[in-house]
Every structure is written in C-alpha cells, then in structure tokens.
Amino acid sequence: MNSDRQRPRRMRSSYSSLTAHGEPWVWLTGGALALAIMMITGLLAFIAIRGASTFWPVPLELVELADGRRALGEVSEKEEAEAATAAVTGRSARRLVRTANFEVSGKHYEWFDDAAIAEVSRPEWATALERLEGGRFHGFPVRLLHGDEVIAVGPEETWKAFEREHPAVRRRWREVMRIDRHDRGRLQRDLRAARLAVVQAGLDAGTAAANSASVSAAQAAAAATEQEVIARVNGRSAELDAQTAALRRQNEGWGLEVETADGIKKILPLEGIVRAWQPNRLSTAGKLGVYAGRWQEFLTDDPREANSAGGVFPAIWGTVSMTLIMALLVAPFGVLAALYLREYASRGPVTTAVRIAINNLAGVPSIVYGAFGLGFFCYALGGSIDELFFRASLVADKQPTFGTGGLLWASLTLALLTLPVVIVATEEALSAVPNSMREGSYACGAGKWQTIRRIVLPRALPGIMTGLILAMARGAGEVAPLMLVGVKKLALDLPIDGTFPFVHPEREFMHLAYLIYDVGFQSPNSQAAKPMVFTITFLLVAIIALLNVAAIWLRSRLKRRYVSQQF
C-alpha cells in the first residue's frame, strides 16, 4: 500500500515502551506478592519457632545475689540496658528468671538486675520438677524417703533411686485416676439413668391417667430396677474402693526431699511429680527425650492447673470432631442450595437477590451467628428436644440435656456460618462445568437429575471441595460464636467415647482456639502460660493445615479423574 510506505515511522516514546514492556507492573505485582508472602511466612515461622521451643529443656541457672540471696531457675527473658534511660530510671540490664517454688517464695518469676548479681552458675544437680499441683519446683535432690525409711542420700544416689522408683509410683497413680474417672464415672451414669427411669415412670403415670394400673406397674418395675442398680453399684464401688485404697497405700510415704537454692528443704510426694529432669547434666539425646516426653504429654493428656499445664487432648479431639461434623453438615446443605440456584431456578431478579443476600451473609459478624445458635439451636430446638425426650433430667436434676451448648449445636452454628462460602464456591464450580457436557448427556437421553448426578456433580466436585476447604479453615479458627454454643474451659468427657451410645453430641467440649484465649488471657500464671499459648497456636495451625492438606490431596485426586486438561 503506497500511502503507508510514504508516512514517516512514528517513534515510540519511552513512556509507552515502559508501560508496554510492563517492567513497573512486574515489580509492583511481584513486590506485593513478596510482601504478602513475607508477612505470612514471618508470622507462621514466629509461631512455629516459639511453639516448638516451649518444651525444650533449658539450663537451670543458680543466681547468687550480692546480698546473699540465691535463686535457681530458667532465664526466660533478658533486657539490655538502654544507655539513655538507664541514667534516668537507674535501671541496668536485667533478666527474668523462672524461679518456680511458688509455695516457698510466693512467685513464679522474678526479675534480677544484673548489677545486683554476684555470680551465675549452672550447678550439675539442679533439678526441675513438674508437679500435678502447685506449679514447677526447682531444687537439688537430697534424700529419697519411703515412710520412715531413707532409701537414698546425696544427690547422685537420690536421683538414681528416684529414676528407679518414680515410674512405678506414677503408674499406680494413673491406675487410680483411671478407676476414679472411668469406672466410677460409668457407675455414676448407671445410677443416674436408673434414677431418671423412675422419675420418667412417675411422669408417665402423671400424664397417662387412663391406664393407671399398668402405669403404676411400670413405676414399680422402674423402682425395682433402681434398687437392683443401686445394689450392684454399691457392690462394685466397694471393690473399686478396695483397689484404689491398695494402690494408694503402696504409693503412700514415697517422697523426694528437695533443697531449694535458699536452703529450704521440702518433701515432695512422689506421686505428685509428673516429670523431673536435670537439664544441666542432660546430653542432647537426653534433652530430646525430655522434649519428646513433654510433647507426648501435651498431645495425649488432659489439662491441669487451669489449662496452663499438662495436655490438650480433649481440645484437639473437640476441634477435630467439631470441624469434621461441621463439614459433614454444611456440605449437603450448601451443595443442594447451590444446585437449586444454578441448575433449577430460572434466571431473574429474585435469583439475583437471593444470590446477593447469600454473599452478604458471609459478612455478618460471627458472634451474631453464635447468638442465633444459642437462641435457636440451644434454647428453642434443644429445649424442645429436652421437653419431649429428656423430661426426667429436666424435672429431677433441673439439668438440660440438649437445651444447652454442645458439640452438635456448635457444629450446626458453624455450618450456618460457613454456608455462604460453600454455596458461592459450589455455584462457581457448577457454572464452570462446560455446557457441552450437559448437552452431551441430554443427547444420550438423560434426564435433568441424571445429568446433574452423573455428570455435573462429579465434574464440579473439585471446586466444591475448594469451598469446603475454605469453610473448614474458617470454621476451625472461629472462637466467638463457640463461646456461646458449647465450648467450655474444661470438659474432660469427650463427645465420642466408649460409653453407650458412644456419640454424645449434646456434650460440651473443648476447643483449641478457645484454649488460646483462655490460657493466654484468663490464666492466673500468665508468664508460665505464655509459651503454652504459642504451642497451642502452633498446634491449631498445624491441625488446620493437616485437614486442608488432606482435603487438597483428595481434591487433586478428584481433579485428575474428572477434569480434563484439554488435549
């Protein structure tokens, strides 16, 4: 074309070439991503490092002050002196030492000014003792006693003897606890069931006056059964009493005499000592052993001392079971609702309005869901269930069964909370199913539901799973609504256990996210609880990550099966 050839070539301005090349955009977008990744990994790394280091045995330092006082403990924080403020405040560098021995000193932790410290050392026999009650004890082993008998004297002998005797004592103590909690708990439940049966028979008699003869027979039968149960329980109780008494007698008298840094001697009963270690003597392998042991206790035991020590097993159990039940509840509801919206409802203003409403529902503060759950699920729904099926407990014990917070109601509340996420994700997944697949199915003579069930749903499944993953991640980390509908500070009876009917959806439960709040902000010994908070957070993040990884793995399997990578 002639005219083109004659026109002079337009020079590209450097500005247009810059935007065309897109360098600034690469930097801007890449920078934003890098910043986001840095913040997230930074937070996670912080949690992971703090959480994972809690249980590592730290050396015990003997701090000798200029005024002659002595203290033994772990240095948990050091503060450098700031030249500018030191002159004004007169404060030099100082360190926070976990001195433990609360019953002796009235303190768990103490600050020491470096200026006042004469000497710091790590004595070989310094021992840290974790106890069932009263917190940590730091000191030096003096003697091991059994009643009036002295088993060992001197730190080395005493420590050896302690390591020999302690496991058996602990084993007996655990057996006693098991009998008390488990066997006696079961007897108590049997007793209560029999008593409530009598009350129920009485209630039936009151309501069904027409056939009073047979009803009173039922009452008599219930009363007779109760007598039987009482007799059986009493017999069994006596047996258990004998067992526990024997075990307790065996444990009695075992004590470890410990001398604190200040020279005060105390005899600690052996069965009250959970764990003892001598960090200054431990090899790396030994430290690893203590570390693993403390993690194991943390993961598998019940909490002690207002949740600031011991394990968090009930909370792990509660978190996982609640999240799974929530997912099981929200999946069918969300998918069905989305199916209706996308596949059946005709497009129009009403459908659009419903869709917008659902999207907005995701923005309602979660505490509102909690209040709704409490009012509707616990009081209205649970109250009616109690009226219908658990009157006896209501009348005799003034105790609601379903009419209060519990695992089921909490799961339902969270299912409601996460419903919008699932609906939106499912709708998106459904609309991403190519129409050609639906047409192919119709052309084969399939009906609408057949097409949905056999073609659309399988194909949309990975997308639906994405919605569920998001819902689970959101639900597992939620605290506010749970406080209203069934999460408790302490609930050792698990919602799923070995007693009939094995699943107890009405029971209150513990939850890791609530535990973080409880341990971190409600604990009387907040300094000691701080590392626990990090560990629990670490665990919660790990559990959510684990659930997500499992779901993502499942999704990728489904994807490989159902979604084509064209050609």
Place this chain on the structure above:
Amino acid sequence: MNIQAEPTAPRGGQPETVTATDRLQAVAAGRDVPSEVHPEVLEATPVLEIDRFNLWYGGKQALHGITMPIPNNKVTALIGPSGCGKSTLLRSVNRLNDLVQSVRITGDMRLNGDSIYDPRMDVIELRKRMGMVFQKPNPFPMSIYENVVYALRIDGENNRAALDEVCELSLRGAALWDEVKDRLHDSAIGLSGGQQQRLCIARAIAAEPEVLLLDEPCSALDPIATGKVEDLIQELRGRYSVLIVTHNMQQASRTSDYTAFMYLGRLIEYGTTSGIFTKPILRETEAYVTGRFG
C-alpha cells in the same frame, strides 16, 4: 410434499443474466427462494422427514421452511457457510434446542413416522433413539467404559455381561477398541482429542440409534485424527443413518451419499453428493462447493 411442486430450472443451462450469487442475494434480502431438490433424494426411503420447519431464536428467525427427507442408512452431509443454521437444524432433530429458553418453532419432523414435535412425545425417550456427536469432543468425567455405556446406565441397565458386550461392540464400531481395550477403566479424560471424539461416536452408537447426528465432528481435530474419524464415518455408511455437518468440502464429498447446501437458514440445493459436486443445478451451489464463494 410441496418440494415436488417447486419449479426446477433446467440442469446446466442458466440464462446469461443470472450471476452466481443472484439467489443468495435474494435470500440475503429476505425473499423466499425455493429449494432445489434433486429427484434422486425423493426416491430413497427416508428415516427422518423434516417438514416445513421454521425456528426462531427470540425474534430472529434462524431456519426458514426447511423441508428435506433424510434417507435411511445413508450419510447425508449439511454444508454451508458458518451461521447458516446447520447446527440449529441438527439440534432441532433431537430437540436439544428445547434447552434454549427463547426458541420457538413451527412445522414438524418425523422420525420413522413418529412426529418429533408432537406435544405428547416424551423428549427423553426421543433422544434415546438418536445419537449425537459434537464439534468439540465432550467425554464425560468418568471411565472410558462408563462413557460408552452411559446411555444404557441411565436406562437402568446394570447387567455386567450386557454392558460389556455393548461396550466392546460400540468401541469396535468406533474403531477404538484396539487402542483402549487394556485401559477401559481409566479416565476418558486421558485420551487424545481424536480418541475422545471416536469415544463420543462409540457412546452415540451404543444405544443403536435410528439417526446419528454429527456436528462438525472433525473441526477440533488434527489431520491424522480427522482421517481416522472420516474412515470411521465410511464404515458407518450403510449401517447407520448419519446426518453430518461439515465445513470441509473434501470431507463432504468423500464421506457422504447425499449433500444439502444451506444458506442463511434456507435449504438451497439438496441432492446426491456426486450430483451436488459434479453437476449442481444452481451456479450458487457450484460456486460454493468449488470454493469460489463462502
């Protein structure tokens, strides 16, 4: 049928004044133009009769008075420039257009004598009597085996032996058996494009359809896969009644017995493939099939 009443221009000799695009210009101007139907077409026994069929998408008419019989056990090709309504016509045969909300029709079609647009006709049952293959391969998200027996499964057939037999027969019929017999229970998604399309053909013939509808089955395939599918259509010839839409003149001339030329929603000329390609009645048709227009 009113086709027979249409005046037929003498073959070959057209008046000097009529240019190749006269009729097409008339069509474009919205005037009614009669279809030229060769008498050979009318002699064959039809499996499907399209009778004065009109279709509107909302206010826009996409098919204008289509009247054409589709001969039994023959391959009939639909050609014409894109947007002329070939797919629409095909999708009207198995009433897939029912799924489009704005569609309105008049006229009728008959499948072996049964009125397709009879209000009492059960669409689901009707579709079971036909098979359809689409432009883009659309294997279902399930195993190769389940893809093939899909039509039987939704009919409630669960007898393993019966399903196995149908699966093998259909896959052999679609010339795919040897390639997939060792991985019948693998996902169909893993097949190549050409294999996927042949799988779709196997799926379409599994239920012994009375008519097989193919909508540009090769347009998304590479030349080798296209060759295989064309060979397959050759093999289906004589056993199935096939209505195939194609963009490719060579394909139409190679694979079909009859060819219909459509333009802007109208049937322009319809005859045996050799008739249409070697001695068409209309210059317009000749221009189109020789590639001088379209």
